[in-house]
Amino acid sequence: MSWITEYVRPKLRGLLRREVPDNLWTTCESCNQMLLSKELRKARNVCPHCGHHMRALVADRLKWTFDNGVFSRIELPQAPVDPLGFRDQKKYTDRLKDARAKSHEDESLAVAHGTIGGHPAVVAVMAFEFMAGTMGAAFGERFVAATRLAILQKSPLVVFTASGGARMQEALSASCRCRAPR
Numbered sequence: 001m002s003w004i005t006e007y008v009r010p011k012l013r014g015l016l017r018r019e020v021p022d023n024l025w026t027t028c029e030s031c032n033q034m035l036l037s038k039e040l041r042k043a044r045n046v047c048p049h050c051g052h053h054m055r056a057l058v059a060d061r062l063k064w065t066f067d068n069g070v071f072s073r074i075e076l077p078q079a080p081v082d083p084l085g086f087r088d089q090k091k092y093t094d095r096l097k098d099a100r101a102k103s104h105e106d107e108s109l110a111v112a113h114g115t116i117g118g119h120p121a122v123v124a125v126m127a128f129e130f131m132a133g134t135m136g137a138a139f140g141e142r143f144v145a146a147t148r149l150a151i152l153q154k155s156p157l158v159v160f161t162a163s164g165g166a167r168m169q170e171a172l173s174a175s176c177r178c179r180a181p182r
Contacts (some may be wrong), residue, residue, distance in 0.1 A: 028052055042156040058110045058127045061160055063122055071114035074149060076107070094129070103129040107138045108163075111146040113153065122150040125160045132164030139167075 026037050030052035040047070044064050045054040056064070061070040069177045081093055100106055105127045112120045124146040150157035 002095045018179060029054065034035045055128055055162065057129060058105055061125045062110070062112050062123060065158070065160075066112070066114040066116060066121075067118065071112040071123070073110065073112045074145070076109075076111060076138075076145055078138060099131045107142060108133050108135060109139045109142040109146075111142060111149070113149060113155070116158070120153055120155040121158055122146055122153065122155055123160070124160045126162045128162040128164070131167065133162045134164045134167040136167040136170040 023037050026040060027033070028035055028050060030045040031047060031050040033047065033049045035047065035049075040054070041060075045056045046052070047054070053121070062071050062073075065071075081096065086126055108127050108130045110127060111122065111124045113120065115121065116123075117134050124143065145159060146159075
C-alpha cells in the first residue's frame with residue numbers, strides 16, 4: 001500500500017463527509033413528499049404540497065396562536081395520580097412518569113391565556129405527545145379550570161383537540177363516581 005491509499009485517501013474522505021442531522025428532512029404523511037424540517041416549521045406544520053396538517057407540539061401551537069407568541073400558562077389542578085392502582089405490563093404511575101419525561105408536559109391538556117388579534121382569549125391545547133392525548137381525571141379538572149377562567153375573563157375559550165380517547169387506566173374510577181345512587 002502506498003502513502004496515498006493509507007494517508008491521503010482517508011483524510012480526503014474525512015473532509016468530504018459531513019454529519020447530517022437526523023431531523024433535517026421529514027416526509028409528509030399524506031403525499032410522501034420530502035420536506036425540509038425548517039421550511040415545514042415556518043409553514044406551521046402544514047405541507048406546502050398537499051396542505052396536510054401534521055401534528056404540532058403544545059408549545060408550538062400556543063406560540064402560533066397568541067399574538068407575537070406571548071402567553072401565560074395557568075396553574076392547573078392536579079387529579080389523583082393512580083385512583084385504581086392500575087397495573088398491566090407496567091405500573092400506571094411509571095407510565096405517567098415516562099410520559100412526563102418524554103413530552104415535557106405534566107398532563108394531556110395545557111391551558112394558557114393571552115391575546116388573539118388583540119382580544120383576550122383562553123386556549124386549551126391537547127398534548128398528543130403525552131400518552132396520545134388520552135383523557136383522564138386530570139384532563140377533566142383542567143378543562144373545567146379553563147372554562148372557568150374564560151368565563152371569569154369574559155373571553156372565548158379556544159380548544160385544540162388531538163386525542164387518543166379516554167385513558168383506560170382511569171376509566172373505571174370515573175364511571176364509578178358518575179353512577180347515580182340507588
